[in-house]
Amino acid sequence: MVHALEEIRRLLKPTGMLIDIHPVAVSSPVEIHQGGKIDRVGQLSIRQWCVDYQQADNALTEIAQRGLFAVERARQFDSLTHYPSVAEMRTSLLEAIDKFARDVQSAGEGAPQVEALAARADELMQGTVSGVELIVRERTQISRLRPT
Amino acid sequence: MAITVDPENSETGALFDMADLRGLHVLEIGCGDGRLTWRYADKAAHVTAIDPAAKQIALAREHMTDLFQDRIEFRDIVILSWSLC
Numbered sequence: 001m002v003h004a005l006e007e008i009r010r011l012l013k014p015t016g017m018l019i020d021i022h023p024v025a026v027s028s029p030v031e032i033h034q035g036g037k038i039d040r041v042g043q044l045s046i047r048q049w050c051v052d053y054q055q056a057d058n059a060l061t062e063i064a065q066r067g068l069f070a071v072e073r074a075r076q077f078d079s080l081t082h083y084p085s086v087a088e089m090r091t092s093l094l095e096a097i098d099k100f101a102r103d104v105q106s107a108g109e110g111a112p113q114v115e116a117l118a119a120r121a122d123e124l125m126q127g128t129v130s131g132v133e134l135i136v137r138e139r140t141q142i143s144r145l146r147p148t
Numbered sequence: 149m150a151i152t153v154d155p156e157n158s159e160t161g162a163l164f165d166m167a168d169l170r171g172l173h174v175l176e177i178g179c180g181d182g183r184l185t186w187r188y189a190d191k192a193a194h195v196t197a198i199d200p201a202a203k204q205i206a207l208a209r210e211h212m213t214d215l216f217q218d219r220i221e222f223r224d225i226v227i228l229s230w231s232l233c
Contacts, residue, residue, distance in 0.1 A: 004177070011175070019167055021159065077162045084149035092151055142162045 001059035009068045009147055018069060018145040022056050023138050024076060030089075030117050032124055033133040041121045044136060045113060046096070060143070069145040076141050083134040086125060090118040153183055160187045182208035182222065189220050200225040 008018060027043035063069050083089035093114045101107035121134060154160075163184075169191040179185050179197035181204045189195045197220060199205050208222045
């Protein structure tokens, strides 16, 4: 990651900028939205067992410390993924684990969590009518860096 | 109904708040299937969007519209000399 950032620094024009966007939350709330009411299904710890975003945080800190880039601005926002059904959420998250799991152990920890969330969501959505949305809320950081 | 990522456009809102992309040449690293690329590319002069997942790049290319043919270039990251991890 640091090597990639060094390459980016080399390629960037002096007036160029680097925009970094990555999830920051350790866990993401899973919610059911219906008519302005929000029910919490649970927390998804995708960051822990999927992609190692800590590595991205560390790399950004390192390049700033080494004076390659300076952080001009940073802010956070929520990025929401809307799932049309519990089944589609389950399938999509299990596919994400297959694709991005750091290792077999991480994948082994992730899958039961997804199954538990899907079961809980199913339970909460029993008897609901249309207009229900199943949402995963991911806290995300965006930073603007300039070469120094 | 399909799975929708960020229909609220929070990500593009944050991006446009951070940077005025008008007339800029953008290198997007980790573009996936181009989900975010489509949302800002009309602002940029040119976008080179790369990702290590060949399947995702193929999807992005499949969804390329005439409007973006000359503006966006999707590439597999393996042709480049760095990795992200």
